[in-house]
Amino acid sequence: MIITIDGPAGSGKSTVAREVAKRLGMRYLDTGALYRTITLLALEAGLVPERMVEAAELARTADIRLEARDDDLCRVFVGQREVTTEIRGPLVSQHVSAVSAVPEVREVLTAWQRQEAARGDLVLEGRDAGTVVIPDADLKVFLSASIEERARRRQLQLRAQGVEQALEELVAGIERRDSYDSGRAVAPLRKADDAVEIDTTGMSISEVVETIARLAQERKGAQRRRRLRPELGKLGRWPLSRLVRSPCDTLLWRFAYGFLPPLWRAAFRMQIKGRQHFPLQGAVLLASNHRSNLDPFFLGVASPRQIHFMAKAELWRVGLLGRIIGAFGAFPVNRGEADRAAVRRALELLEAGAVVGLFPEGHRHRDGTLGPINPGVSLFALREGVTTLPVVIQGSEKILQGKRLRFPRVSVTFGPPLTLPSAALPKAQRAQIIAEELRAAFFSLLGGTEGGNGAGCSAEAETPQGAQVSQGLGASHGTQASQRVGEGP
Numbered sequence: 001m002i003i004t005i006d007g008p009a010g011s012g013k014s015t016v017a018r019e020v021a022k023r024l025g026m027r028y029l030d031t032g033a034l035y036r037t038i039t040l041l042a043l044e045a046g047l048v049p050e051r052m053v054e055a056a057e058l059a060r061t062a063d064i065r066l067e068a069r070d071d072d073l074c075r076v077f078v079g080q081r082e083v084t085t086e087i088r089g090p091l092v093s094q095h096v097s098a099v100s101a102v103p104e105v106r107e108v109l110t111a112w113q114r115q116e117a118a119r120g121d122l123v124l125e126g127r128d129a130g131t132v133v134i135p136d137a138d139l140k141v142f143l144s145a146s147i148e149e150r151a152r153r154r155q156l157q158l159r160a161q162g163v164e165q166a167l168e169e170l171v172a173g174i175e176r177r178d179s180y181d182s183g184r185a186v187a188p189l190r191k192a193d194d195a196v197e198i199d200t201t202g203m204s205i206s207e208v209v210e211t212i213a214r215l216a217q218e219r220k221g222a223q224r225r226r227r228l229r230p231e232l233g234k235l236g237r238w239p240l241s242r243l244v245r246s247p248c249d250t251l252l253w254r255f256a257y258g259f260l261p262p263l264w265r266a267a268f269r270m271q272i273k274g275r276q277h278f279p280l281q282g283a284v285l286l287a288s289n290h291r292s293n294l295d296p297f298f299l300g301v302a303s304p305r306q307i308h309f310m311a312k313a314e315l316w317r318v319g320l321l322g323r324i325i326g327a328f329g330a331f332p333v334n335r336g337e338a339d340r341a342a343v344r345r346a347l348e349l350l351e352a353g354a355v356v357g358l359f360p361e362g363h364r365h366r367d368g369t370l371g372p373i374n375p376g377v378s379l380f381a382l383r384e385g386v387t388t389l390p391v392v393i394q395g396s397e398k399i400l401q402g403k404r405l406r407f408p409r410v411s412v413t414f415g416p417p418l419t420l421p422s423a424a425l426p427k428a429q430r431a432q433i434i435a436e437e438l439r440a441a442f443f444s445l446l447g448g449t450e451g452g453n454g455a456g457c458s459a460e461a462e463t464p465q466g467a468q469v470s471q472g473l474g475a476s477h478g479t480q481a482s483q484r485v486g487e488g489p
C-alpha cells in the first residue's frame with residue numbers, strides 16, 4: 001500500500017507520516033529531506049542562485065541515504081557524512097524552495113521517490129506526492145493548518161534541535177515558502193482532487209494519525225474485498241453461501257440460528273457474557289477453549305455472527321456430517337500435517353471479513369483443564385485487520401458423561417480482544433506472546449481456575465497445568481494447520 005501525505009510546511013506532515021508508517025508497519029520517506037539535501041549540496045557547490053540547473057546533476061550522482069529514526073526527523077547521510085541537522089538550518093530553509101522549483105531537480109528526485117515506492121508499503125510525505133509522484137496512490141492525504149500554528153510547530157521542532165528562531169520570522173518564512181511552493185510552475189503544492197483533506201489546527205498528532213490509520217485500514221479492506229469477491233464466489237463446496245447477505249454467511253446457518261438459540265439457551269440455561277466485545281463487522285478470529293463436541297453450537301448460539309469453524313477432516317468421513325457442518329460454514333483441516341488448503345481457506349475468510357472459529361488448545365479437554373495454546377494461532381491472529389477474540393465455554397463437558405445425556409448449565413464468556421505484540425518483535429516471539437496472552441485470557445475468563453467456577457458452573461476437578469498436554473496440533477477442531485505452516489501461508 002502506498003500512502004501519500006502532502007501539505008504545506010509545518011502542517012505536521014513529518015511527524016504524522018512517521019507515526020502512520022510506524023503504526024501500519026510501513027516504510028516512511030521524508031521527501032522534503034531529499035530536496036533539502038540537494039539544496040545543501042548546491043549551496044556548498046556555489047550553484048545557488050545562478051547555476052541551479054546543475055543541481056540536478058548533484059541529485060543524480062549524490063549518494064543520499066535516508067534512515068527513519070524514532071524521533072521526529074529522518075537521519076540523512078550523503079556518503080558517510082551525516083547532514084540531518086544541517087539540512088534543517090536557516091540557510092537551507094531559505095533556498096530550498098528555489099532549488100526545488102527547478103524542473104530538472106524535480107525530475108531526478110521524482111524518479112528516486114518512484115523507485116522507493118515500487119518496493120511497496122511506503123508512506124510518502126511531501127508536496128506533490130499525491131499529484132505528481134504517485135498519482136495512483138492507495139490513499140492520498142492533504143494536511144493543512146493555520147499559518148500561526150504551523151510556525152509554532154516549526155519553532156518547537158527547531159528548539160528541540162537547539163535552534164532558537166522568533167515566531168514572526170518563522171511566520172514570514174513559511175508564508176514566503178507557501179507562496180513559492182504553491183505558485184511555482186512545476187509540481188506546485190496543491191491538493192489532489194481525490195485526496196482527503198485534514199485541517200490539523202487544534203488536533204493532536206495522535207488524532208491525526210488515528211484518522212489516517214483508520215482511512216488506510218478502510219481502503220485496504222475495500223481493496224481486499226474487491227480482490228476477493230471472485231475468490232469467494234468459488235466457495236464451491238459451500239454453494240449456498242452465495243445466496244445470502246454476506247458472501248461468507250451460509251443459508252443453513254442463518255435459517256437454523258433463526259430458531260435454535262432460544263431453545264438451546266433454555267435447554268442449557270445458558271449464560272452469555274461479554275457479548276459487547278464481539279465486533280459486529282470485520283474479520284474476527286474467535287479462539288475458544290474446548291470441552292465438548294457441542295461447543296461449536298454453544299458458540300454459534302452465543303455469537304451475533306456466523307462462525308466458520310476449522311473442523312477435523314475426519315468429520316467429513318462420517319456419513320453426511322461433513323456436508324451438514326459444511327453448510328453451517330465449517331471447513332476441514334487435516335490434523336498432524338501442514339494443511340495449506342485449510343490455512344488458505346481461513347485466511348480467505350478472514351480477508352473477506354468473516355468470523356473464523358478455532359480451538360487453539362488443539363483438542364477437547366473434557367475434564368475442564370486448559371491445554372497449551374498452539375502458537376500456530378498467530379498465523380491468523382497477526383494478520384492485519386483481524387480482531388482476536390478469546391471466549392470460554394464452561395459446563396459443556398458435563399453434557400455427555402458416560403452414556404447419559406444431561407442438561408447442565410452452560411456459560412459462554414467473551415473476553416476483550418487481544419492486544420497484538422509489537423510488530424518490531426521477531427515473528428516467532430510474537431507467536432509465543434499471542435499464545436501466552438490467549439492462555440492468560442482463557443484463564444482469567446474462567447475465573448482464575450482451569451476448571452472454571454464462574455457463571456454458576458461449579459469447578460471441575462483441577463489438573464495441574466499441562467498435565468493433559470496435547471502437543472497442540474492434533475485436534476478435533478483447531479489450529480492443526482501446524483507450526484510449519486505457521487511460518488507463512
Ligand code: DC
Pocket residue numbers: 009010031032033035036096097100101125126127128129177181
Ligand atoms: O517538508 P519540508 O519543509 O522539509 O520541505 C522543504 C522544501 O522542499 C519545501 O519548501 C518545498 C520543497 N519540497 C518540494 O518541493 N517537494 C517535495 N516533495 C518536498 C519538499
